[in-house]
Amino acid sequence: MDLLVERMRCVxxxxxxxxxxxxxxxxxxxxxxxxxxxxxxAWQKLAEYRGDATLETWLFAISAHVFLNAARRSTRxxxxxxxxxxxxxxxxVAHDAPPEDYAHVHACLAELPEHDAKIVRARAFEGxxxxxxxxxxxHSLPALKARYYRALQALRGCLGPYLRRER
Amino acid sequence: MKSFDLTPEQERLLAALATGELSRDDAAIAEAxxxxxxxxxxxxxxxxxxxxxxxxxxxxxxxxxAAAEAEPFAGADQLVRDAAPRPLRSPMRKRKPLALLLAAxxxxxxxxxxxxxxxxxxxGDSLGGRVECLAPNGAVPEYGAFAWRWPLPxxxxxxxxxxxSERRQTVLATSPRLQANEWTPGVALPPAIYWEVRVYxxxxxxxxxxxxxxxxx
Numbered sequence: 001m002d003l004l005v006e007r008m009r010c011v012x013x014x015x016x017x018x019x020x021x022x023x024x025x026x027x028x029x030x031x032x033x034x035x036x037x038x039x040x041x042a043w044q045k046l047a048e049y050r051g052d053a054t055l056e057t058w059l060f061a062i063s064a065h066v067f068l069n070a071a072r073r074s075t076r077x078x079x080x081x082x083x084x085x086x087x088x089x090x091x092x093v094a095h096d097a098p099p100e101d102y103a104h105v106h107a108c109l110a111e112l113p114e115h116d117a118k119i120v121r122a123r124a125f126e127g128x129x130x131x132x133x134x135x136x137x138x139h140s141l142p143a144l145k146a147r148y149y150r151a152l153q154a155l156r157g158c159l160g161p162y163l164r165r166e167r
Numbered sequence: 168m169k170s171f172d173l174t175p176e177q178e179r180l181l182a183a184l185a186t187g188e189l190s191r192d193d194a195a196i197a198e199a200x201x202x203x204x205x206x207x208x209x210x211x212x213x214x215x216x217x218x219x220x221x222x223x224x225x226x227x228x229x230x231x232x233a234a235a236e237a238e239p240f241a242g243a244d245q246l247v248r249d250a251a252p253r254p255l256r257s258p259m260r261k262r263k264p265l266a267l268l269l270a271a272x273x274x275x276x277x278x279x280x281x282x283x284x285x286x287x288x289x290x291g292d293s294l295g296g297r298v299e300c301l302a303p304n305g306a307v308p309e310y311g312a313f314a315w316r317w318p319l320p321x322x323x324x325x326x327x328x329x330x331x332s333e334r335r336q337t338v339l340a341t342s343p344r345l346q347a348n349e350w351t352p353g354v355a356l357p358p359a360i361y362w363e364v365r366v367y368x369x370x371x372x373x374x375x376x377x378x379x380x381x382x383x384x
Contacts, residue, residue: 004251005247009243012240013233013243014233017232017236028240031240036246036250039250056233060226125226125227126223145186152185152212155215159215160211163215
């Protein structure tokens with residue numbers, strides 16, 4: 001238990017780093033709430049953690065997902081505030097810039113079936129060859145490639161708006 | 168989600184591109200890029216692959232950063248400790264108070280039974296005491312005459328009472344005043360009895376007493 005708690009100390013660090021990267025979108029109080037939310041989810045889902053990735057990587061994905069949702073909520077709130085200020089003729093401050101990170105990629109990866117996410121991560125994150133991944137997963141090479149492509153199509157569907165914006 | 172209306176051949180080429188079987192410079196791909204739909208799908212695929220690689224780099228950097236970074240804000244590590252569930256109580260520990268209560272009740276019940284059972288024995292000496300109850304005592308084929316050993320006080324008397332058990336709740340037989348050291352009840356008795364003999368002086372004051380258990384086998 002103590003070791004788990006020790007390893008979960010990465011959660012507030014992930015969130016703080018992501019917040020710094022987004023230009024301090026969230027307040028310190030929001031960060032505290034978010035830390036508690038991520039840890040709550042992590043403890044609740046701990047039984048589902050199968051050890052395919054390190055615990056920190058698993059926590060990183062949850063943190064990224066939760067942060068992205070919080071950032072969206074915050075952006076919406078600030079947009080509506082800005083709109084209200086415009087009506088009063090005050091100077092508006094834009095807060096609708098997307099976070100300058102890849103939280104959305106991690107969030108979409110987290111929505112893939114676990115095995116597919118593992119294949120994509122092995123290929124794209126770790127740079128493994130398909131032959132190496134096939135050996136590790138027990139797939140034939142053609143089946144693995146077909147599965148990888150299907151996973152990319154699913155990610156394309158999830159990330160479409162971001163991809164078109166980035167082009 | 169924007170979907171691209173690709174032909175099966177274009178889809179096959181895109182998959183080959185995604186898995187590295189073909190490169191964007193291959194003739195088949197170069198030709199397919201003339202179709203705007205394929206070109207758009209290919210650009211989106213390439214953007215996805217770039218985003219995935221960048222996300223991988225970001226993840227590695229964040230993991231390294233988190234391993235080295237000091238507490239990012241005051242109380243962060245305390246939040247982590249507070250979020251940990253309290254150690255689960257084992258079913259045994261949950262049941263412990265109940266088990267203790269049951270044990271206490273059991274001990275009390277046994278103690279009460281023993282006290283009730285032993286009470287006459289403590290008061291009388293006939294099971295090793297002063298008025299020696301000779302018969303019936305212990306397991307006997309028939310109860311026969313009740314006999315005891317104790318000198319009769321001058322002008323005193325004995326009284327014998329037969330009970331169903333040491334609890335002395337039901338009197339089965341009572342003797343008249345006796346001057347002899349034996350008496351035969353005139354009633355049928357159950358297989359197990361408890362009986363007492365009391366010794367009185369001339370003024371009717373109890374001088375001594377004894378008791379015995381008997382079982383007919």
